[in-house]
Amino acid sequence: MPVLLTPEQALALDELIAQANTVGLDCAIRLADGGSQPRIRGLGSLQGAGEWEISFLSNPKLQHQLSGCKAAAVILTQPAYDALAETSPVMPYAVVICSQPYLLYALLAQWFDQHRIDRLPTGIHASAIIAEDAVIAEGVSIGPYCVIESGSSIGAGSRLGAGCVIGQNSSIGKDCTLHARVTLYHGVEVGDRTILHTGVVLGADGFGFAPDPRTTGAWVKIAQIGGVHIGSDVEIGANTTVDRGAIEPTWISDGVKLDNQIMIGHNVHVGEHTAMAACVGVSGSTRIGKRCIIGGAAMFAGHLVLGDDVQISGGTAVTSNIDTPGRYTGVYPFADHQGWQRNAAVVTQLGQLRKRLRALESALKATEK
Amino acid sequence: MPVLLTPEQALALDELIAQANTVGLDCAIRLADGGSQPRIRGLGSLQGAGEWEISFLSNPKLQHQLSGCKAAAVILTQPAYDALAETSPVMPYAVVICSQPYLLYALLAQWFDQHRIDRLPTGIHASAIIAEDAVIAEGVSIGPYCVIESGSSIGAGSRLGAGCVIGQNSSIGKDCTLHARVTLYHGVEVGDRTILHTGVVLGADGFGFAPDPRTTGAWVKIAQIGGVHIGSDVEIGANTTVDRGAIEPTWISDGVKLDNQIMIGHNVHVGEHTAMAACVGVSGSTRIGKRCIIGGAAMFAGHLVLGDDVQISGGTAVTSNIDTPGRYTGVYPFADHQGWQRNAAVVTQLGQLRKRLRALESALKATEK
């Protein structure tokens, strides 16, 4: 169970809501019958939460779970509260009535995460190797065995986990979080409040080669001299890679969210607030618009242009431009293996099948005359 | 050639079999005609093995390779031995007759690997940074530049390669092997005898965001406060990532085997002894049963439930629940590019094609009357 605060850190419910609710949701608190403000140490599911924890109901289908809930407090909508009040005359826990339980839960989780027992230490570890001309702002935290190379800079309040490498002439903005072992090559710029997870690699060479005219089959490397731009309020998941541009920088706009093990090729441009689930691959020079939602393991050919507000289903291979907003899909339907074999055999004959169909149609016309 | 032992380490064949055969296979040794117990230093293929090595035949189709084999000893089934004896009156090498040559080979390879010249050193390297309150058991090996944070623990006999990072309040069980540069975030628990390969990341944030009601398109991060549970006897391949749960832990059960570059999303549950080949992606909250076998690059949508003993072919996108054991497939048949183009064009007209077929059928009925 994720109890997140020590007993000393525990907060009274009203205090907690006041502290965590940064967006000013209008919340009303109803104490348990005969109860006082409970003190809260963590956040749990309706079934998992314990006596020190707060829970929430955002999905009406789970209303039945409210009966067995052992939490000290539960976040409910007014309708959910009314339904509960009918069935249980005695209210067993405090209730926070809120129009958007899920959003309040999100804010609480964020607050707990920031205040959890095991938050990152601050300060610069003695083992960090920092170039003399690197610019390190105030309130920065740099973990053990980090390496910060010449000409780079770290903005105020940013935190680097153990073993991060910041290449030459790269810059990290304010209040960023780099988890352990994030690597930036040279000439990479990252905005403010951006989160980079372990194993992220920014600025490796794009995949650029030209056939070597002097030989058969050999390749000449096209040195990749563009950089990478990562905007503000971006999050990039574990082991995701964003390659440097060939000449101009590869561009990840503000507010973009990338999950784990995504590959962004050189010269790609991703528009604001676009979100990609894990294992997506975007080939070089493709432009993806704003507010797009890309399902897991989707693939994009190179040099494509996708407009804004496009949604791609997981596993879809996008091989041409998309101008119109909406959802697009291209996934082979799975089935039991024999069933798949039967139908897949026909897939390879569809051209002939269509011909046979046409032949029948004209033959039938003939007989009808 | 992988000669694995020094000349001093070399073992007589009967000793070697006795030491490596931990499952008590019933093996009989026939020495080469006029030969004595050969001394063995390594393990090779029938074609590659040299005079210090033992080899094996598990696939009857390779029986012909026995003639040219230069190994000091060969593992054979009784039938394979009899066939060999017929054709070669003089036995050129020692033979180990065993009902399961492949299993004996597996046990030998394991034994050689553990005793190879270049096994990991033991002890705690001076450069490792270990929090004062971390609990380090006896017989542990911790490589250079490891970082072990506050509240974490390493069980007896476990070995960490260079540059591993163990986050706060995380625990590693007994006799685990973490190769170089494995990273655990905070609150991750790992069982006993589990193997984690280089680049594995356990406990990065799950991909959870809510639309920010105050803006168009922006996202509010859902802090991920659940942990990760990895069972005992698990193996996880290079650069594979397992995200932490939103509230409850993501769960990898005992005996699970994950290959390289697999992505396990938050709140996923993988049942005992399930094996996944490389590049598989499992979206959040999906439950996969016990003893499932998942082919490479298969993809799973989120919130699915798969039963036990399900097999998924490589490259299949699983988009709905599967209750019944058996094999399931969904792969587009590849062909030469022109052939594919011809047929793929029809795929996008299949709905109409079916209509035209129906029309023909009724038209024909009409003409028959």
Place this chain on the structure above:
Amino acid sequence: MPVLLTPEQALALDELIAQANTVGLDCAIRLADGGSQPRIRGLGSLQGAGEWEISFLSNPKLQHQLSGCKAAAVILTQPAYDALAETSPVMPYAVVICSQPYLLYALLAQWFDQHRIDRLPTGIHASAIIAEDAVIAEGVSIGPYCVIESGSSIGAGSRLGAGCVIGQNSSIGKDCTLHARVTLYHGVEVGDRTILHTGVVLGADGFGFAPDPRTTGAWVKIAQIGGVHIGSDVEIGANTTVDRGAIEPTWISDGVKLDNQIMIGHNVHVGEHTAMAACVGVSGSTRIGKRCIIGGAAMFAGHLVLGDDVQISGGTAVTSNIDTPGRYTGVYPFADHQGWQRNAAVVTQLGQLRKRLRALESALKATEK
């Protein structure tokens, strides 16, 4: 803008061409009307290049961009130059006339990259941990927090970025570049002039398990005792993994180019000069020929044989051998979601559809008699 040289490093155009043009392209320089040899500090796109930079036109479709170009010099073909001369009586910048502008650009970019301000430092960092018996040649650069284990060797002129780990009895050839955090397990050999990007893992255990006859569903690990061979002039992208062989080494031949996040399984053999785009997965024991070109996210089943000069389209699942050179594809065509649903439903009935078609054909024959 990637200005790559300091003002002091700036070179006169003719000098620059002479230095960078290592393949002896026959280039002619026409100075701007009334201009002298411009001094060059960097390389930019036609639209992005500034007064210190050289640019190039390789794609005739971009001829119109020549008018607005602010570069100090531009590389053109003779025809492109003639077309320009007609429209602009006064030549605004120096021109390098060259039969292969793209190749010259490639050579220039390479030269700039090698001479850029932020090139890697040389020498061995004091924090690098190097086994006494490791063999380190002349002119080697080893970054901070590298670990080089017993029995390994680094060839002359090779450069290791921060935090690389070279396992026991592994060897790196001459003039290789390992970027930060590359990891080699034990017994891995790398040729000359090979480039390995951050997060590359060579020699992790192949995925080999045998069912444990003593239990239901459990697996016995097959220890992987083969190594990895990486040839010369190879480049391997960020977070790509190449597993060690079961008994014999996994083999990447000279001149192979692998993009990011590729997975090469154990005992795979990749032929000379084959290039693979990102996110490709190759299952164990598959052999891929020479000069093949593999599109992104293509997948290969195990134990296949592909000949030379085969091209695989991105996203294709290759499930059988390919002998004949040429291009092969197997991608489900994407469409708007409703359109896809309509057609995908029929995909699962294709077997029946074909039967109904046959029935119609024979029925029609019958009526015709």
